[in-house]
């Protein structure tokens with residue numbers, strides 16, 4: 001079965017094609033319903049409308065950005081698999097927010113402010129040669145597929161990323177400036193490199209008159225191999241070398257791929273020599289990318305190298321606040337703090353956790369609370385669980401009430417230090433397997449009866465003082481991270 005958009009007379013007429021797609025979609029829906037159950041199916045999947053097919057990609061349309069993101073994160077891969085099983089020529093599913101005039105699933109409204117189209121094509125450079133290049137399939141090789149969610153507006157700036165952000169902004173405003181070419185962005189997984197690159201692309205395309213190509217290093221390699229196989233390497237090279245801005249994401253993928261590195265090196269030189277902008281991202285700095293050829297590493301380090309550092313608690317809170325605000329769901333500060341304490345590894349995970357909470361709140365129409373958070377995210381939180389020590393408990397509790405760590409074992413009995421000390425003992429009992437005498441010893445050689453008293457006192461106060469109970473609960477959850 002062939003479904004494509006071309007002039008081939010043997011292809012289906014548009015009407016037949018549309019009917020065949022609808023039938024496939026009905027079958028896919030019925031399989032999905034069986035797999036996910038009625039509630040999930042009606043909550044999310046009935047909102048999808050069929051969009052156009054282009055080559056090996058089918059577009060599915062959703063009425064809001066939120067639904068698009070949710071369906072993409074939860075069902076994106078499964079939808080691609082099912083489509084591919086139904087229609088072998090379809091290999092990818094693109095989920096987009098429907099625009100006015102697009103088909104929408106029955107009974108639904110469009111988002112009032114639909115996201116920037118999730119897909120933008122490369123702007124063909126204006127040139128006399130444009131009619132002689134590129135063949136339609138080859139042209140899609142370097143199409144800049146940008147994620148409309150990733151713009152400068154939605155990027156939250158804080159200490160760890162302010163330098164990279166400023167460099168990205170600068171390149172978006174003045175591509176190919178001296179000292180900024182190439183722009184090399186690096187940092188750990190899920191810290192916003194791709195987001196910044198897409199933001200540059202979106203900004204440049206919005207201003208127009210500039211051609212932008214974006215692709216992952218992996219895609220670069222596969223396109224290169226495909227071009228070799230189809231004997232169209234010249235076209236591929238020409239396309240790459242005709243752009244004003246070339247962005248290659250996750251360059252570390254080219255480690256050990258010598259031929260592709262070589263090709264990239266020549267493309268790189270041709271573009272920089274012609275005064276075009278290159279933007280590259282990787283998980284390490286050029287000097288630490290030890291599997292890359294020396295000459296390439298040297299050239300990569302010649303422009304601006306900007307590091308995105310691990311997030312701080314403050315940045316994680318700001319990111320969560322901004323994403324929660326965009327969702328329209330009220331997420332209490334305590335929950336945001338809890339998440340920012342628990343999930344520290346990368347922003348992608350943090351965002352995933354928040355999205356799940358928001359989806360849950362939307363689905364069941366219930367407010368987001370700390371308890372619900374722990375329930376809904378139990379699997380994520382469990383993965384982050386680890387053993388906690390009495391020293392960590394003392395430190396966290398002392399920080400929380402702003403007392404000195406030494407007061408955890410001092411003889412001072414003023415309430416301002418005695419109460420936090422009791423809480424720390426209570427938490428030590430709750431969160432560790434230490435015996436009462438062992439806990440007592442860690443708190444300035446106190447007797448085990450003192451620990452027992454502390455535990456029951458804290459329980460008493462928690463029962464009648466909700467704010468205190470919430471503080472203790474928050475501390476407990478933080479410490480479990």
Ligand SMILES: Nc1ncnc2c1ncn2[C@@H]1O[C@H](COP(=O)(O)OP(=O)(O)OP(=O)(O)O)[C@@H](O)[C@H]1O
Pocket residue numbers: 150154155156157161187188189190191192193194195196250283319347348351
């Ligand atoms: N400062 C930020 N503000 C808003 N969102 C952010 C920020 N940093 C990261 N994100 C979000 O976190 C997710 C992961 O970011 P991104 O894909 O850009 O990371 P990456 O550094 O390219 O990761 P990888 O190493 O896996 O390629 C994205 O959804 C992105 O929007």
